[in-house]
Amino acid sequence: MIRGFRNVAFVIGFVGIVSQVGQTAWAQLNPFGFTRQGVVGGVSVDAEGVVQSASQIDRSGALTRLREVVRQTPGEMNQPAELRMVSLAGIQQELKKAVENGVEISEDIRYLAGLQRVDHVFVYPEQNDIVIAGPAEGWIVREDASVVGVVSGRPVLQLEDLLVALRCVPGARQQAITVSIEPTPEGQQAVNRLLSQLVTGPGFSPNRVEPAIRKAFGPQLVKLTTVPPDSRMAQTLVAADYQMKRLAMNLESSPIGGLPSYMEMIRDVGSYGGTQPRWWIASKYDAILHSEDQLAWQLTGSGIQAMTEEQFVSSAGIRSAADRQNKQAQKWADLFTTKYDELSQHISAFGELRNVMDLNVVATIIR
Numbered sequence: 001m002i003r004g005f006r007n008v009a010f011v012i013g014f015v016g017i018v019s020q021v022g023q024t025a026w027a028q029l030n031p032f033g034f035t036r037q038g039v040v041g042g043v044s045v046d047a048e049g050v051v052q053s054a055s056q057i058d059r060s061g062a063l064t065r066l067r068e069v070v071r072q073t074p075g076e077m078n079q080p081a082e083l084r085m086v087s088l089a090g091i092q093q094e095l096k097k098a099v100e101n102g103v104e105i106s107e108d109i110r111y112l113a114g115l116q117r118v119d120h121v122f123v124y125p126e127q128n129d130i131v132i133a134g135p136a137e138g139w140i141v142r143e144d145a146s147v148v149g150v151v152s153g154r155p156v157l158q159l160e161d162l163l164v165a166l167r168c169v170p171g172a173r174q175q176a177i178t179v180s181i182e183p184t185p186e187g188q189q190a191v192n193r194l195l196s197q198l199v200t201g202p203g204f205s206p207n208r209v210e211p212a213i214r215k216a217f218g219p220q221l222v223k224l225t226t227v228p229p230d231s232r233m234a235q236t237l238v239a240a241d242y243q244m245k246r247l248a249m250n251l252e253s254s255p256i257g258g259l260p261s262y263m264e265m266i267r268d269v270g271s272y273g274g275t276q277p278r279w280w281i282a283s284k285y286d287a288i289l290h291s292e293d294q295l296a297w298q299l300t301g302s303g304i305q306a307m308t309e310e311q312f313v314s315s316a317g318i319r320s321a322a323d324r325q326n327k328q329a330q331k332w333a334d335l336f337t338t339k340y341d342e343l344s345q346h347i348s349a350f351g352e353l354r355n356v357m358d359l360n361v362v363a364t365i366i367r
Helices: 009-019 025-032 056-069 088-101 159-174 185-197 206-217 232-248 327-338 340-344 348-366
Strands: 043-045 051-053 081-087 120-124 129-136 139-141 147-149 178-183 220-225 275-282 287-290 296-300 305-313 319-321
Touching: 081 088, 088 129, 120 348, 129 348, 159 232, 159 348, 178 185, 178 232, 185 206, 185 275, 220 232, 232 275, 232 327, 232 348, 275 327, 296 348, 305 327, 327 340, 340 348
Parallel strands: none
Antiparallel strands: 043 051, 081 129, 120 129, 120 296, 139 147, 178 220, 275 305, 287 296, 305 319
């Protein structure tokens, strides 16, 4: 169990600033001048929760709006740093000014000084401050409207996600933060029928069945727990899960080498037998280290692992756990985990997800 800095009065003040600005997650954040894009990692989530790949028009519109508020990276922030320190006390002061004066916060605050990850947390009781630290660099806006590092191409951490993570900690202690994109029972039945008719082996082409799979799935249900559904964090969770499933089912080509789709992997061996694989992304750190006085913490490891399980699908389209392992599905999950860092440079939703996981761990330590 992670123990936080409950004896540091600063934490109460920092979270209290966030609480001053409204009831819903977006109402809390909008006074600070956050841009409501509706696009995270190249995936659009509309007001009705319908998930689709962002079209060129969607991306261009979001990019234009984003460019209106994202100016050139401040000079000192534009230089790469192996360990950049970000003071939460300093952020607290800036947020307080924004609330009191009705002004927007600067981009260096909004994008947490260009942090790429958080791998250290330091607490300074005598200064009433907590500092988060990690590798950082300048940032630019990419074609898919993602704000990414100039050098690495990976998404930068965002203050909005940190604020939501801090507010989610009490709820997350009761129920984990999760997202699930599931077919309706009718859609599951249609996919079940389609897969039962597939004949894999020489000559099998996943590309030829892709339109049929897409049609069979139809509209899907998005289920979120603990995280506010109207928050950027929720969009990030949905975007990453959505993109992973598209890659697995050959609905989208992998942008990197060495990661075939699951459908391509079963071309010669087959895999269907009344069951279907399910994949999800879980947080996994090698260790979360802390000093004896618990004033210094370090997160180690990639923070990400793809998981899978096999599920039976009934004639009514209802899923239940199957008591057996799908070796090809596990192989795809392992490949996905291995390639995750490289994928994050091309599909920003995956980099955004790792950032969100880092910030949720940090928030748990702090609170």
